[in-house]
Every structure is written in structure tokens, then in C-alpha cells.
Amino acid sequence: MALSSGYMAGVPERLAAGRTLSFEYYPPAGAAARRGALLTATRLARRHPDFVSVTYGAGGGDRGRTREMVAHIAFGHVSGRHRCPVVPHLTCVGHTRAEIRGLLADHMEVGVGDLLALAGDPRPGEPPGDFRYAADLVEFVRTETDFSVGVAAFPEVHPDSPDRVADRRHLAAKLEMADFGITQFFFDSRDYRLMVDELSDLGCTTPVLAGVMPVTNPESVKRFAKMNGTRTPKELWNRLEAADADERLRIACDQAASMIADLVEMDVPGIHLYSLNVPEAVEGVLDRLGEGYFSTAGRPLGTGL
Numbered sequence: 001m002a003l004s005s006g007y008m009a010g011v012p013e014r015l016a017a018g019r020t021l022s023f024e025y026y027p028p029a030g031a032a033a034r035r036g037a038l039l040t041a042t043r044l045a046r047r048h049p050d051f052v053s054v055t056y057g058a059g060g061g062d063r064g065r066t067r068e069m070v071a072h073i074a075f076g077h078v079s080g081r082h083r084c085p086v087v088p089h090l091t092c093v094g095h096t097r098a099e100i101r102g103l104l105a106d107h108m109e110v111g112v113g114d115l116l117a118l119a120g121d122p123r124p125g126e127p128p129g130d131f132r133y134a135a136d137l138v139e140f141v142r143t144e145t146d147f148s149v150g151v152a153a154f155p156e157v158h159p160d161s162p163d164r165v166a167d168r169r170h171l172a173a174k175l176e177m178a179d180f181g182i183t184q185f186f187f188d189s190r191d192y193r194l195m196v197d198e199l200s201d202l203g204c205t206t207p208v209l210a211g212v213m214p215v216t217n218p219e220s221v222k223r224f225a226k227m228n229g230t231r232t233p234k235e236l237w238n239r240l241e242a243a244d245a246d247e248r249l250r251i252a253c254d255q256a257a258s259m260i261a262d263l264v265e266m267d268v269p270g271i272h273l274y275s276l277n278v279p280e281a282v283e284g285v286l287d288r289l290g291e292g293y294f295s296t297a298g299r300p301l302g303t304g305l
């Protein structure tokens with residue numbers, strides 16, 4: 001029998017209501033950093049995200065931290081009166097079916113109703129587990145829960161894909177099984193447009209939110225970009241690397257806000273901001289955009305869908 005999550009209005013309903021705004025957090029190691037991350041989530045709740053997501057084991061991090069941070073936010077301990085769905089990321093490589101079932105039950109217990117289902121990258125020496133591709137996890141989550149399910153999309157093509165055609169074919173098939181997609185970060189909005197057109201040519205119309213990264217830490221972001229196959233514009237990096245911290249924040253927010261404005265022109269269904277747990281970056285971007293970009297703008301606290 002499928003487990004029931006006691007579903008509150010989740011990501012699909014919010015997407016149906018208009019362009020969404022969401023923030024991604026990661027659960028850091030160490031008590032002080034964890035407290036800092038929760039304070040960031042509390043502070044940014046005032047910006048009325050439609051949902052927030054929490055990464056899972058990215059970079060080899062302790063996976064239990066995701067569950068803890070998700071539980072804190074889901075219980076509203078950190079978001080005060082503005083309660084919004086918290087979307088845990090879940091990667092399947094290296095996990096058994098029983099482990100995934102246990103993780104899903106944990107999330108359900110704290111009222112989670114939406115999940116981002118990912119393959120993840122195998123950790124050195126880790127046994128393969130029961131799942132290979134994200135699509136296998138989506139299928140399992142569908143049979144085990146009534147969660148809405150999101151998946152990852154790579155505008156510049158996933159680095160393991162043998163070619164663009166195969167990448168788009170697998171992506172379209174995966175999105176067909178899902179409720180929504182979220183992209184990897186990218187720095188040229190034309191890559192997003194091209195991906196959406198290619199998916200549409202394959203008959204896939206599942207909404208794909210654009211993942212936007214304000215580059216507050218050029219060194220780390222370049223490392224992530226190398227792993228993801230994301231191109232990093234030389235001119236932007238030259239400016240970021242030459243700047244002091246204040247100037248870097250300004251450049252990062254200007255660049256992200258300008259790209260969001262382009263994406264909104266393309267009628268993007270939602271913007272997912274990779275916060276890297278830096279509240280000033282998210283606030284800087286939103287302040288530059290002003291009102292009218294997202295369906296949440298102006299919605300009073302606590303009156304979420």
C-alpha cells in the first residue's frame with residue numbers, strides 16, 4: 001500500500017498558480033554552520049519562497065544532515081509563519097531499496113510532500129546499490145508514496161551523456177515521469193531556451209525551473225562547474241576574481257538578476273536560486289528584480305497556498 005504524506009499544497013500546485021521562486025540550501029557539517037544555515041533559512045523565509053530544497057550527500061557530505069535540516073524547516077521551526085514545502089533531494093546510487101524506503105518514510109513523517117529524485121554520483125569504493133538512473137528512483141517513489149517528484153535537467157547536457165541526442169531522449173523520458181524539473185546552473189540563458197525547445201520537439205512539456213547561481217564563491221563554483229559540464233564565462237570570472245568581497249557580491253547579484261530577467265522574458269515557469277547558504281546573495285538578486293517577477297510577490301506572510 002502506498003504511504004500517505006498528508007499532502008499540503010505542493011510544488012505542482014504552486015507552479016500551476018504562476019511563476020515560482022525557490023531557494024536551495026545545503027546542510028553543512030558542524031553545529032555552528034548548521035545553526036547558521038537554519039538562520040539563513042529563517043531570514044530568507046521573509047522573501048516568500050514557494051518552496052525550498054535541501055541537498056543530499058552532495059560532495060560526499062553526511063547524508064543524515066539532510067534529514068535533520070529538512071525536519072527543522074518542515075516543522076516550521078525556522079520559517080516562522082511562512083511555511084512552505086521543503087523539498088529534500090534524494091540520490092539513489094549506492095542505496096538499497098530498503099534504505100530508500102526508510103528515507104522516504106522519514107521525510108513523510110515530518111510532512112514532506114515533494115521530492116527531488118536524482119541519480120547522484122557514486123562515491124569511491126561504494127557498492128552500486130539497487131538503482132542506476134534517476135528514472136529508476138522516480139518509478140520507485142511513485143509506487144511507494146504520493147509525493148510530487150522533481151528531477152534534474154542539464155541545459156548544457158549531462159557530462160556522462162554520449163551525445164546531445166541521447167541526453168535529450170533520456171531527459172524527456174525522465175521528465176515525462178516527473179512533475180517538474182530543475183536545471184543545473186548555467187550562465188547563458190540561450191542554453192536554457194535551446195533545451196526547452198529540444199524537449200518540446202520530443203513532445204515533453206513538463207515544467208523545468210531554471211537553476212540560477214549567484215557566484216559569491218568563484219573558486220568553488222568553478223569546481224562544481226567542471227564536474228557538471230557548465231561553461232564559466234571568462235570575462236565574468238576575471239571580474240569576480242579581481243574583486244573584493246563586497247564588489248564580488250555586487251557583480252554576482254547583477255549577473256544573476258540580469259539572467260533571471262532574460263529567463264522571465266522566455267516565460268520560465270520558475271527560478272530556483274542556488275543560495276550556497278549566503279542570504280545576502282539571494283536578497284541582493286531579489287532586490288534588483290523588484291516586484292512582479294514571481295507569483296509570491298506581495299503575498300502576505302502565512303497565506304501560502
Ligand code: FAD
Pocket residue numbers: 054055056057058059089090091117118119120121132133134135151152153154158159160161162166167170171174182183184185211
Ligand atoms: P540521470 O537522470 O540518471 O542521468 C545521468 C546520466 O545517465 C545522463 O547522462 C543521462 O543521459 C544518462 N541516462 C539516464 N537514463 C539512461 C538510460 N536509461 N540509459 C542510458 N543512459 C541513461 N547530487 C548530489 O549528490 N546531491 C544533490 O543533492 C544533488 N542535487 C542536484 C540538484 C539539481 C537541480 C541538479 C541539476 C543536480 C543535482 N545533483 C546532486 C547532481 C546529480 O546527482 C549528478 O549530476 C548526477 O551525475 C546525475 O544525476 P541525474 O539525476 O541527472 O541522473
